[in-house]
Amino acid sequence: MLFTYLKRELSKRRKQTSVVAAGLAVAIGLVVTVSAASASVEKAQGTVLQSMYGIGTDISISKPGTPGFGGPDRFEIGSDDGNSADGSRNFSRTRFDIAGFAQALTAEDLATVAATPGVGGYTSTLKLNSITFNGELPDFIINQQNQGTQSQMPSGPGSQPNVSSTNQPAPAPSGGFDGRGGAAFDVTTFTVEGIDPSESAIGPMSTVEVSDGRLLTTADAGTYKAVLDSSYATTNKKSVGGTIKIDGVKFEIVGIALSTATGSSTSSNVYIPLDVAQKLSDHDGEVSNVYVQATSADAVTDLDKALTKALPDATVNSASELASSVSGTLTSASSLIQSLGKWLSTAVLIAAFLIAALLTASGVNRRTREFGTLKAIGWRSGRIVRQVMAESIVTSIIGGVLGIGVGLAGIAAVNHFAPTLTASVGGLAGMGDAGGPPGMPGGGQGPGRPVFGNTFDVALNATLSPLVLFTALALSLLGGLIAGMYGGWRASRLSPAESLRSVA
Amino acid sequence: MAESIYELTQVSKSFRTRMGTVNALDSVNVTIERGSLVSIQGPTGGGKSTLLQLLGGLDQPSTGSVIIDGAETSDMSEKSLAELRANKVGFIFQNFNLIPTLTAAENVETALVPLGVAPAERKSRVDAVLAEVGLSDRGHHLPSELSGGQQQRVAIARALVKKPTVILADEPTGNLDEQTRDDIIGLLEGLHRDQGLTVVIVTHDSVIAQRANVRLNIVAGRVSVA
Ligand SMILES: Nc1ncnc2c1ncn2[C@@H]1O[C@H](COP(=O)(O)OP(=O)(O)OP(=O)(O)O)[C@@H](O)[C@H]1O
Ligand SMILES: [Mg+2]
Numbered sequence: 001m002l003f004t005y006l007k008r009e010l011s012k013r014r015k016q017t018s019v020v021a022a023g024l025a026v027a028i029g030l031v032v033t034v035s036a037a038s039a040s041v042e043k044a045q046g047t048v049l050q051s052m053y054g055i056g057t058d059i060s061i062s063k064p065g066t067p068g069f070g071g072p073d074r075f076e077i078g079s080d081d082g083n084s085a086d087g088s089r090n091f092s093r094t095r096f097d098i099a100g101f102a103q104a105l106t107a108e109d110l111a112t113v114a115a116t117p118g119v120g121g122y123t124s125t126l127k128l129n130s131i132t133f134n135g136e137l138p139d140f141i142i143n144q145q146n147q148g149t150q151s152q153m154p155s156g157p158g159s160q161p162n163v164s165s166t167n168q169p170a171p172a173p174s175g176g177f178d179g180r181g182g183a184a185f186d187v188t189t190f191t192v193e194g195i196d197p198s199e200s201a202i203g204p205m206s207t208v209e210v211s212d213g214r215l216l217t218t219a220d221a222g223t224y225k226a227v228l229d230s231s232y233a234t235t236n237k238k239s240v241g242g243t244i245k246i247d248g249v250k251f252e253i254v255g256i257a258l259s260t261a262t263g264s265s266t267s268s269n270v271y272i273p274l275d276v277a278q279k280l281s282d283h284d285g286e287v288s289n290v291y292v293q294a295t296s297a298d299a300v301t302d303l304d305k306a307l308t309k310a311l312p313d314a315t316v317n318s319a320s321e322l323a324s325s326v327s328g329t330l331t332s333a334s335s336l337i338q339s340l341g342k343w344l345s346t347a348v349l350i351a352a353f354l355i356a357a358l359l360t361a362s363g364v365n366r367r368t369r370e371f372g373t374l375k376a377i378g379w380r381s382g383r384i385v386r387q388v389m390a391e392s393i394v395t396s397i398i399g400g401v402l403g404i405g406v407g408l409a410g411i412a413a414v415n416h417f418a419p420t421l422t423a424s425v426g427g428l429a430g431m432g433d434a435g436g437p438p439g440m441p442g443g444g445q446g447p448g449r450p451v452f453g454n455t456f457d458v459a460l461n462a463t464l465s466p467l468v469l470f471t472a473l474a475l476s477l478l479g480g481l482i483a484g485m486y487g488g489w490r491a492s493r494l495s496p497a498e499s500l501r502s503v504a
Numbered sequence: 505m506a507e508s509i510y511e512l513t514q515v516s517k518s519f520r521t522r523m524g525t526v527n528a529l530d531s532v533n534v535t536i537e538r539g540s541l542v543s544i545q546g547p548t549g550g551g552k553s554t555l556l557q558l559l560g561g562l563d564q565p566s567t568g569s570v571i572i573d574g575a576e577t578s579d580m581s582e583k584s585l586a587e588l589r590a591n592k593v594g595f596i597f598q599n600f601n602l603i604p605t606l607t608a609a610e611n612v613e614t615a616l617v618p619l620g621v622a623p624a625e626r627k628s629r630v631d632a633v634l635a636e637v638g639l640s641d642r643g644h645h646l647p648s649e650l651s652g653g654q655q656q657r658v659a660i661a662r663a664l665v666k667k668p669t670v671i672l673a674d675e676p677t678g679n680l681d682e683q684t685r686d687d688i689i690g691l692l693e694g695l696h697r698d699q700g701l702t703v704v705i706v707t708h709d710s711v712i713a714q715r716a717n718v719r720l721n722i723v724a725g726r727v728s729v730a
Binding site for chain 1: 553556557560562563582583586587589590591593595597599601603604605606610613614615617618619662663666674
């Protein structure tokens with residue numbers, strides 16, 4: 001009887017049923033869309049961190065330097081450097097050193113890491129920047145520079161040199177790329193990471209796959225072999241079998257690496273054996289980054305503390321601290337979803353629950369005589385409450401199923417319309433290379449701004465997870481329960497004497 | 505088996521309203537023999553429906569004692585009252601009060617739901633009682649597809665299917681035309697005459713009252729026996 005009655009009520013009172021179900025469907029659809037989008041953004045953040053720090057990394061160690069300490073980034077050009085022709089000289093200078101403002105971690109530091117209890121494993125890399133400056137300068141600048149104290153490079157390509165020095169009358173500007181004393185130069189940068197060729201479980205190699213050729217192996221130690229990031233290789237038209245010059249030394253390209261995370265590049269442009277990188281950059285036995293794996297997930301917090309204490313000059317970051325260093329539109333999207341999306345879907349959900357409860361109660365009011373009559377012929381209150389609850393729950397489950405449909409449409413819309421997001425990992429000394437290197441032309445904002453492999457393009461890929469599906473159905477059930485309980489409570493309070501009321 | 509189906513002693517029923525307390529029934533003393541045909545008459549607002557509610561266990565007196573088939577109802581729980589209504593009382597309403605979304609047969613079946621009758625038996629009992637009121641071929645019709653007289657027959661079938669001890673009807677012909685009215689009255693009279701049921705009818709129709717063996721008149725909550 002309950003089922004027949006329920007079926008009849010829902011189909012005969014289709015308008016009420018569909019209004020309640022549609023309200024819940026919209027609300028649940030919104031919740032599904034927002035949760036799926038939020039999950040995909042979270043996944044994307046995880047992906048970015050993985051690309052940057054590798055899968056198994058619990059803690060990352062680096063050593064910050066002092067930004068703006070001009071020394072290591074200075075190019076020095078003497079009067080007899082380069083080829084002089086027509087009053088100008090052409091230059092090519094390469095600086096090849098640790099990326100960003102970071103300092104080297106010594107062999108001693110590594111020994112400290114290895115000896116710290118809770119370390120399950122670690123790998124270290126030497127992240128280097130190759131910055132090559134190609135330029136044409138007029139002779140007179142160089143001559144003046146050599147007479148006075150050495151000054152910084154003019155800032156920005158093509159700018160007029162502004163040299164205030166000496167009490168000698170300055171000769172009329174001549175030479176340079178425009179013959180009037182102008183200077184022209186460009187800057188090429190790329191990142192080179194010296195890696196332990198035998199380590200693939202932790203560190204940068206844990207999140208790459210081979211797209212062509214092979215990765216570095218133990219046998220490559222000490223040899224001039226290189227693996228290139230796929231997008232870097234594409235941009236620079238490099239392929240397996242070719243060569244790449246790093247700090248003037250030719251390396252054989254043995255493989256092209258692709259990030260296992262879709263839509264993301266790997267952490268550096270070029271990977272070479274660690275020992276070769278150390279030799280080439282005069283950092284024998286030294287590294288810039290250490291990737292540490294804790295013995296267990298529970299040990300991470302303690303290990304973080306122990307390492308921070310053991311290496312007071314170094315920056316020790318756990319994965320969760322690293323997560324907070326991700327910035328860019330991905331982070332904006334994440335906070336938008338976290339705040340507005342969750343707020344909006346909660347509000348709509350509450351509204352839908354209220355509407356469902358009120359409509360159910362008004363349905364009960366309209367059926368006052370009906371329920372009174374059933375009580376008059378002997379139906380107990382409990383049976384009538386059950387009837388109202390069952391109707392409400394079935395209605396809301398219909399709403400929930402429709403809501404999943406709405407959610408799927410919402411997810412498709414998010415995937416279709418959402419722009420590709422970017423994420424930058426930076427803000428932690430030595431871990432990222434957010435700004436340009438100091439003392440470089442265009443180092444801050446200019447057209448020559450170097451962009452290293454720490455900005456990632458991330459495509460959102462929202463999917464309907466079983467958890468979201470379960471949540472949607474649970475929410476619809478909850479809505480049905482709330483509405484049914486309210487309506488049922490109203491019905492239970494009706495008196496059987498209502499059946500005799502002569503309201504036609 | 506108690507000889508009298510109803511024993512009402514000093515029964516009063518008052519309702520508190522915003523306008524003050526309304527005494528719908530005032531010191532009513534009535535005894536009704538089993539198998540009687542009872543008519544209740546009186547001016548509007550006199551308390552006829554209120555009395556019927558007490559007789560049907562829909563409500564309890566404010567003071568006094570209402571004994572239905574040997575059971576005192578004034579201190580019964582809501583649960584026991586529902587049980588009493590389900591087992592012994594068949595109600596018939598002026599407005600038929602059928603469930604609009606259920607068919608005639610399903611409406612009749614609702615009376616068997618609280619009795620825990622097995623589905624197969626339900627069906628045969630519903631069919632039998634529908635035949636008894638002359639609606640064998642209308643079981644699958646919705647109330648909206650039936651005439652007023654047919655709807656009231658469905659309501660009578662619903663009251664009868666539980667094999668009640670009493671039939672209580674509140675102005676059962678109030679919404680029917682003259683021809684149909686006679687049919688329904690004939691049907692109710694037949695239940696009293698042929699099945700020996702106690703039938704209590706609230707009516708404005710003095711023709712029905714003429715045929716009753718107990719004629720009650722209620723004016724301003726006070727009952728007099730004619
Ligand atoms: N639930 C209630 N709350 C307040 N007052 C009520 C209630 N039920 C009945 N009354 C009052 O009790 C009195 C008797 O009402 P009752 O319905 O029994 O009259 P009636 O004789 O059936 O009238 P009618 O012929 O119009 O049906 C009336 O004054 C009515 O207003
Ligand atoms: Mg009345």
